[in-house]
Ligand SMILES: Cc1ncc(COP(=O)(O)OP(=O)(O)O)c(N)n1
């Protein structure tokens with residue numbers, strides 16, 4: 699495994715874009731499905747989309763075999779296509795390929811981004827979990843990821859988590875690299891401001907939307923003000 703020094707990082711040709719102050723689109727919402735869904739979920743997803751702009755939806759069903767995930771995916775993928783929301787499959791590049799998904803999200807134990815790229819081609823988005831690690835994020839960038847994900851920023855009941863990054867990792871990343879970064883883990887409309895200010899390109903959110911007391915439409919709508927507040931200007 700490569701360990702990057704600051705000097706190597708500054709010289710690495712894969713990161714030629716670093717230090718450029720390029721345009722970064724405003725922070726957007728990336729919805730993660732609940733870990734378990736039933737037949738009512740397509741309507742819940744439709745309601746969520748009515749709450750405001752959603753850039754991507756990840757189907758993250760834990761403990762189901764791939765055939766069952768594929769069956770669940772069908773109406774959800776169709777809805778995402780109608781709404782021009784990127785449809786991302788969690789964990790499995792092979793399933794993303796089979797379904798013709800727009801992307802796949804890979805954890806550190808979900809296979810290599812290079813193998814996924816070889817399987818999926820250049821147009822499919824590949825995201826990689828990087829926990830709280832600058833090193834893992836640089837490795838993912840080198841391996842051809844389309845985004846890196848840091849988290850969990852806050853306690854969450856959706857997944858057992860060990861790593862708790864500081865929001866400053868988002869600012870560090872966006873100052874050096876153009877590759878988008880995703881913030882995940884326990885994010886709500888109430889606690890998201892430091893992540894947006896620090897530079898997150900996407901907020902990946904599950905329970906704050908699906909368990910919102912007024913429903914998923916209100917759950918998405920609640921994020922509008924914090925997304926609109928935008929990043930801290932440099933300096
Ligand atoms: C956007 C995003 N970031 C992180 C994760 C977590 O992926 P992983 O570490 O593989 O854990 P599981 O989600 O598979 O339990 C994610 N799914 N999406």
Ligand SMILES: Cc1ncsc1CCOP(=O)(O)O
Nearest residue numbers: 850854856883884903904905
């Ligand atoms: C999948 C995942 N990876 C790190 S935290 C997390 C859970 C995100 O869900 P929530 O927004 O409910 O904390």
Ligand SMILES: [Mg+2]
Nearest residue numbers: 789804805808
């Ligand atoms: Mg995974």
